[in-house]
Amino acid sequence: MAVKLDGKKLSQKIAVQLQQDVEKLKFLGVTPKLAVVLVGDDPASQVYVRNKRRMAQKIGIETSDLTLPAATSEAELLQTIAKLNQDSTVHGILVQLPLPPQINEETIIQAINPLKDVDGFHPYNMGKLFMGDPYAIPCTPNGIMQLLSEYRISLTGKKVVIVGRSKIVGRPLAALMINHNATVTVAHSYTKNLFELTRRADILVAAVGRAEMFTQTAIKSGAVVVDVGINRNDAGKLVGDVDQMKVADVASYLTPVPGGVGPMTIAMLMKQTVKFAERSVKGIGND
Ligand SMILES: NC(=O)C1=CN([C@@H]2O[C@H](COP(=O)(O)OP(=O)(O)OC[C@H]3O[C@@H](n4cnc5c(N)ncnc54)[C@H](OP(=O)(O)O)[C@@H]3O)[C@@H](O)[C@H]2O)C=CC1
Numbered sequence: 514m515a516v517k518l519d520g521k522k523l524s525q526k527i528a529v530q531l532q533q534d535v536e537k538l539k540f541l542g543v544t545p546k547l548a549v550v551l552v553g554d555d556p557a558s559q560v561y562v563r564n565k566r567r568m569a570q571k572i573g574i575e576t577s578d579l580t581l582p583a584a585t586s587e588a589e590l591l592q593t594i595a596k597l598n599q600d601s602t603v604h605g606i607l608v609q610l611p612l613p614p615q616i617n618e619e620t621i622i623q624a625i626n627p628l629k630d631v632d633g634f635h636p637y638n639m640g641k642l643f644m645g646d647p648y649a650i651p652c653t654p655n656g657i658m659q660l661l662s663e664y665r666i667s668l669t670g671k672k673v674v675i676v677g678r679s680k681i682v683g684r685p686l687a688a689l690m691i692n693h694n695a696t697v698t699v700a701h702s703y704t705k706n707l708f709e710l711t712r713r714a715d716i717l718v719a720a721v722g723r724a725e726m727f728t729q730t731a732i733k734s735g736a737v738v739v740d741v742g743i744n745r746n747d748a749g750k751l752v753g754d755v756d757q758m759k760v761a762d763v764a765s766y767l768t769p770v771p772g773g774v775g776p777m778t779i780a781m782l783m784k785q786t787v788k789f790a791e792r793s794v795k796g797i798g799n800d
């Protein structure tokens with residue numbers, strides 16, 4: 514039976530540490546502030562926004578949630594971002610993805626001041642990450658790394674297979690894992706004989722967005738399995754990309770859904786915001 518990689522528990526531990534860091538900052542007269550921009554009403558994004566708000570409140574981070582209508586133009590969104598870039602009380606800016614089709618994602622990401630880019634998606638930050646010298650690390654990949662480290666799972670020399678090549682998960686995670694001496698293969702929808710590949714992985718990361726597509730036949734006995742997927746199954750229940758019941762019998766470690774990668778993503782977002790606020794105090798970050 515696989516050991517559960519408990520992201521909920523670790524995220525709560527991180528929240529306690531962050532509470533103390535925020536108290537120190539407040540003593541110095543700075544309250545970390547995160548601005549979240551949501552365009553439209555993507556249901557997954559709404560869940561994320563709600564959970565973020567809750568954890569920020571607990572830690573003492575100020576949040577400002579800007580919800581814009583689905584018909585917002587690219588120019589209007591650019592104006593909103595320009596204001597947040599200029600606002601010296603705002604330390605972190607996050608624009609929720611996906612954006613509606615009339616808005617070009619790359620244009621928006623590039624408009625965010627890289628020093629306030631809590632997601633780490635700006636080309637400057639992605640470039641730094643791929644060069645092995647990150648400034649801001651994307652939250653979901655960072656959360657996965659912290660979770661593996663908490664359970665003393667080393668990456669050095671391991672064969673890792675990441676399924677999914679998105680900018681939120683697959684690509685930045687590949688960079689981080691390379692930086693930590695893993696041998697990384699990134700699979701996607703054009704990959705041939707996918708399960709033959711995944712069966713060779715010491716560590717498998719499933720980040721596809723297809724309910725329970727990985728069963729025990731896709732996994733090597735004793736592998737570490739990280740389930741990033743957040744999907745609703747036919748019964749409306751929240752499930753991952755991994756068939757948890759079946760895979761728990763063959764894996765050595767497994768992240769649950771919910772309670773695995775999701776809470777870690779939020780914890781890393783909070784951590785990044787606090788870090789940016791600290792950098793602004795030291796004068797090397799924002800202003
Ligand atoms: N827990 C958390 O904190 C987070 C969870 N998520 C969840 O993770 C999942 C993935 O998210 P995201 O990365 O944004 O998704 P995207 O839709 O951006 O990317 C999905 C990736 O999976 C690949 N893919 C699709 N179908 C297959 C297939 N049959 N075989 C192999 N590869 C396939 C796609 O390939 P191609 O590139 O060729 O199209 C693509 O690279 C979603 O369920 C999302 O909700 C996302 C972010 C954070």
Ligand SMILES: Nc1nc(=O)c2c([nH]1)NC[C@@H]1CN(c3ccc(C(=O)N[C@@H](CCC(=O)O)C(=O)O)cc3)C=[N+]21
Binds near residue numbers: 632652776
């Ligand atoms: N710019 C941007 N950055 C992102 O990081 C980003 C994004 N856009 N768009 C949407 C995806 C999705 N995502 C999630 C984060 C946390 C949970 C989460 O909190 N999950 C919990 C709770 C689920 C629940 O409440 O039922 C869990 O898995 O336990 C889910 C999904 C971040 N994303």
